[in-house]
Amino acid sequence: MKLRSGLASRRAASLVSALLVVACGSDNTVNPPRGSAALATLGDGIVAERYTAEIYVRGYYAYTTTWQFRQAPGNAVKIWNVAGDTPVLIDSVIVDNARTLGDIQTSDDGQLLIVATEFSPGSIMIYSLADPTKPQLISRYTTPLTDPGVHTAEVQRVNGRLYAFLCIDPASGTPARLVIVDISDPTTPQQVFTAQMGSPYVHDVYVRDGILITALWNQGITLWDIGGGGSGGSISNPIPLGNVVTVGGQAHNVWWFHNAATGEKRFAFVGQEGPGVIGASSSGDIHVVDVSNFSAPREVAFYHLDGAGTHNFSVDETRGILYAAYYNGGVRAIDVSGDLSSCDPADKSADGRCDLAKMGRELAHGPVDRGAVYIWGVQLLNGHVYASDMLNGIWKLNPVP
């Protein structure tokens, strides 16, 4: 662990750099739909020397990763105190032999912090959070299968055991693959399953109720029984249940929505990650898939934002609000309550899907009037929305009132 230096000169240089970014603005302006309110900005934590990547918040602490090279390489995990309105950087962890840190997540009990590293040697770093402000490395899991790079690492508990679902980058002559690792004993992670999948990528997964949903890019999403699907599948022997290729492919991430108000588990949201230029432009829609029949999922709706594309999600399942990271489009809050497959004919696309934008379902967006942003990740927790911004660092926002 390396304690972040508090040198005033470095902070001043960082602040100047960040202000320059804001002052220069972006080549790509995203106009909010009519009726979309502003998410109130409470505060921000500036990271100017590195590009910020993913965010994960637990309790009063947020953890962010970094990406590629700015003034410094993307090998730092930053630890923030987010108890107040303005996130305060309290420490950093430098990961050796890593070019980019992507996903970051704590275990459900808050005891572990898992960080994915790209590219070769791809790995996951497992830290103890006995002191949540000072992660201590327990182990680094890397094998020839993970070597090309771990793009994402989803951490979930299945039947009482803790697993990391690793989406491995393709390499020359080596297709993308999924590796599932039992990290219940974090000192000795054990691989329990692996398979090549994705065309050409498997970018992320979603795990809930014994169902694994894999985002397989041009192959759409596939639902697997890992113990909850009634087909005899298990974590070491996932059994495919159904697949749907979402419109345009490029399926990147998934959130299976459990509507707390109705108990309904009908819709999954799929993020499409189209081409973009980091920091400047992005593309890709949110696709709504009816998964009420696991064996025959079908896309019923979508959300499109002109000039920007989506990345990661966080859903307020009580109020039915999807918070979507939208890169240069900031954070978009979308009403996902009710029957998303039903709409007026005027609100349908030519292929019959409901267009959530036409339906006026965007409720709010942010940060507003803060210059160019490029939002990678978003998380709703304890009544606040936290967003990681590749250009600026971290934002704390109020949710939709």
Added chain:
Amino acid sequence: MLAQTEMGGRDFIQFGGQAIGVVTRESPAIHGQDLTEGYLTQPIVMGQLSPWGEVFSLKTTLDFEGATLKRGELNAGITGEGYIDRRHPHTYLHELLLTSAKRFGMNSVSGASVTVGKGFAPFGTDDPMARPFEKYPINHHLSQILERAVAIGALRAGSWTFEAGAFNGDEPTAPGDTPNRDRYWDSWSGRVTYLPWRQGEIQTSYARVKSPENASGGGSDQRKQSASIRLEDVQHTGYALFEWSRTGDYVGSTRTFTFNSLLAETWAKYDQVSGALRIERTERPDEQRLGNEFRTPLPSSDLSIAGRSRWTIITARIATALTSSRNFAAEPFVEVARARVSPTLQPSGFDPRQFYGSSQIWSISVGAKVAFGMTHMRMGRYGVAVAEQPEGKMGGMNMEGM
């Protein structure tokens, strides 16, 4: 020349080779640091077998850069095949082609030919290896399509030449790589060339390349355009090339990125001394980099790029031919290049000034080229598309050092 026989005034077998020893200093090369490195670059052996004249000819070029240039060669701004700011080594089997040509009359330049094998698709301009400079222009992957399994038909009618070819879209991923069989013929290109006079050449070409950067498929496609004017005096003592090329990346029918290049280069020789000047302005994608920062993930982990930059490079060269006989040539040279780089989008995930430590990069290369046997041919055209009289020698510029 190790082996050459004459048959009816035409070479039955031709054989030759070349290699360049060079030391390059680049300032700055990366993160404000200068680098000085030495290489044995462009070590090739080439041969042509023409037992029945143009009716049947076999051409091959073997390139040993995979053994001598594994880390790549410092070449600020260049990108391709998983290398960035270093030129990648070519595949060992650079060319192996069978060509059959038929002229439409005695002493006629008009005719038709078919070519199959591994080599250049009919697109763009001559390969930089057959041009004046040791350092490649950075538009190499915008202006040439090479090392593919190709099937090419060519028709020459007087001053006009028409070529069309099909090939595999995947770029090589290593020196020992071969074109993916399941990608054969998934891409195509066409080129029209007009020869207004004997030593002038105007070409325009177009190509559709399927998923070049992701060999297994599923990556972005490319649509490429090229136009050029090439001049060369009859005595082969002067040459000039003006070139424009553009590559558009496409996902389905949607264009995602476009990269343009303008290049002008000239070469002249007086007695044993030659000089050359090249001016290039080329846009390139800035991609994520691996732990070895001169390498990029291949394939990339998604369809996005970190940024886009514009490079303006002026390169000057002076060389002298120490020996020049029919069988052996040695040519020491010095090349100096000044590159200026600027991002075309801001903000973006790649700021060249932060990465290199400067927006200006100087490069000086000192070395010597040795060659034996057959003259290094122009590279990139086959059969009747080679701009020569059928009775002439091998197509190509008889310039030492090119």
